Amino acid sequence: MAEREKGTSIRRALKVLSAFSLEESFLGVSEIAKKLGLPRSSVHWLLQVLQDEGYVCQDPKSGKYRLSVKLFHLGAIAANTMNINYVAPPIMERLRDLTEETVNLYVLDGFDRVCIEQAEGIHLVRQVVRLGQKIPSYCGAAGKVLVAWQPEDFVDRLISHTRLKPLTKNTISxxxxxxxxxxxxxxxxxxxxxxxxxxxVVAVAAPVFDEEGKILASLSASGPVSRFEITPQVIEAIMNAASEISYQLGYSKDLEAAMSGGKD
Structure with a gap:
């Protein structure tokens, strides 16, 4: 079989698997053929191959097919690697190499933010945040990103609790x-x-979303004000890196739609 024909067969087999859903967990040959616009004979052959390889099972009573436990096992493997502590580090290291500054990943903990992953900058003089260190979330780029996508009542409680106490003359209070x-x-x-x-210290940060489009973390790059210049290229790199982490965690919606959050 030619390579192109092999590729076509693989794509068709994947489309057959994708035809199943929670609403249509059992499907017959004709139903799949109609959904995909494929010849019934081709669908029957693909289902036989998929059954031989353990990816689908045929119900003996109805004759219809369902996905097998083998796919559940593969899904569990995929879910195990869709962990932010697994996904983020290599992307953070690439961002660090590009900016040459420290890259941190933060999550919310109450009204604070906590650093859970870090790729240290290459310079001797660099911004240092300890892993696990709690920092007020209302100030700094990473904290503001985490707060920006929270419900309005959370923001009001944060303001009431912290009073937006200034930490420097530049804190928005x-x-x-x-x-x-x-x-x-x-x-x-x-x-x-x-x-x-x-x-x-200057910093730039972008949101990381989970598979449901909810903010999970914020990715930031930071460095000394005397050296780190936040250019459009740096901003784009941060946003792209955060988007890549989100995608690998299962987030597949249009990023801009989530960013609006329906709040404005």
Whole structure:
């Protein structure tokens, strides 16, 4: 069989598997042929191959087919690797190599953010955050990203709890300005900060979404204000890296649709 014909057969077999759904978990040959627009004979042959290889089973009473436990096993393997601590590090390291600055991954813990993964910058003088360290979430690019996609009631409770206490002269401590900043972050899909938590540090961050389109983490690059320049290229690199992590975690919707969050 020619390579192109092999490729066509593989694609058709995958389409047959994709024809099954929660609503249609049992399908007959004719039903699959109609859904896919394929000849009934071709579908029958593909199902026989898939059954021989253990990917589908035929119900002896109805004659219809269903997906087998082998696919469940493969799904479990895939789910095991769809873990942010597994997916993120190589992407973070590439981003670190590109920016030459420290790249951190943060998640929310109450009203704080916690660093769960890190790729240290290449310079001797660099921004240092310890793994597991808690930092207020209302200041700094990474924290603002995490807060920007939270429900409004969470934001109000955060403001009430922290009073947006200034950590530097650049911390956004006005409630109206803070909420405007969050809306801006959702619109543009990223956040920047200039000395909001540490007066000598600048940062840029973008959201990481889970398979349901909910924010899971924020990915940031940060460095000394004297060296790290947040250019459009750096912003694009951060957003692309965050998008890649999201995709590998199962997020497949259009990123911009999630970024709007339905809040504006």
């Amino acid at each position: 006005d409630v109206t300005l803070f909420k405007e900043e969050l809306a801006k972050i959702r619109r543009q899909g990223y956040a920047v900060s200039f000395g909001e938590r540490d007066i000598e």
